[in-house]
Amino acid sequence: MNNRLMSITKVFTFDSAHHLYEYEGKCKYIHGHTYKLEVTLKGPVNKNGFVIDFHDLKRIINDEVISVVDHRYLNEIFEFNPTCELLGFWIWDKIDASIKGEEYFLEKVVLWETPTSFITIDRKDMV
Template sequence: MNKRLMSITKVFTFDSAHHLNDYEGKCKYTHGHTYKLEVTLKGPIDKNGFVIDFHDLNRIVEDEVISVVDHKYLNDIFDFNPTCELLGLWIWDKMEVSLKRKEYFLEKVVLWETPTSFITIDRKDMV
């Protein structure tokens, strides 16, 4: 097996509405976003030339994340204030549980709330 590691990234979008609790700005009112989600995995290239097949990564993210949040009111789903930061941590945790193969692992999650505002979670920060 090849010991060199490579990162792969797949990009997704989903639409959700929410409001922020205990917040005095405009976001205290119900509003929506088209979120952009970037999921990056890292691992060695297998005998077929993949870290993970993009199709398989797509299925995991669609099943574990997108199907839960797309076209939903986030305040009805979560017991936390649905900020971009906390939504990103929820995505990280869902993906960590789903990626049980030891050959690759979750390296980074980037969640864009608007075209100019996003959060980044890197493995090195998740101590």
């Protein structure tokens, strides 16, 4: 259509348990969260009127992220301390690698660990 770019965002939830290593506080014990994940892609609008079909984005996130972490004990999956911050980097890397070569790109990931606590990763931060 033209060379203007647009951002699209889809929101997901998943439930996981974890505990934090070398942490003095309640989170050193196993506990769970209902995480909320916001994924934003940016790109040109194609001839069909999409940056990416939301159905296709849902499939990518389910295949690359949700299927790995939903209803799982994160300490059994990852070699890193499963903080919200490090989980966010892992999510970024999984999504970014899965869409390489497309016209659109990963612009932002927001991962909510609780209704009042979240991390944000923007493309400009990933240098």
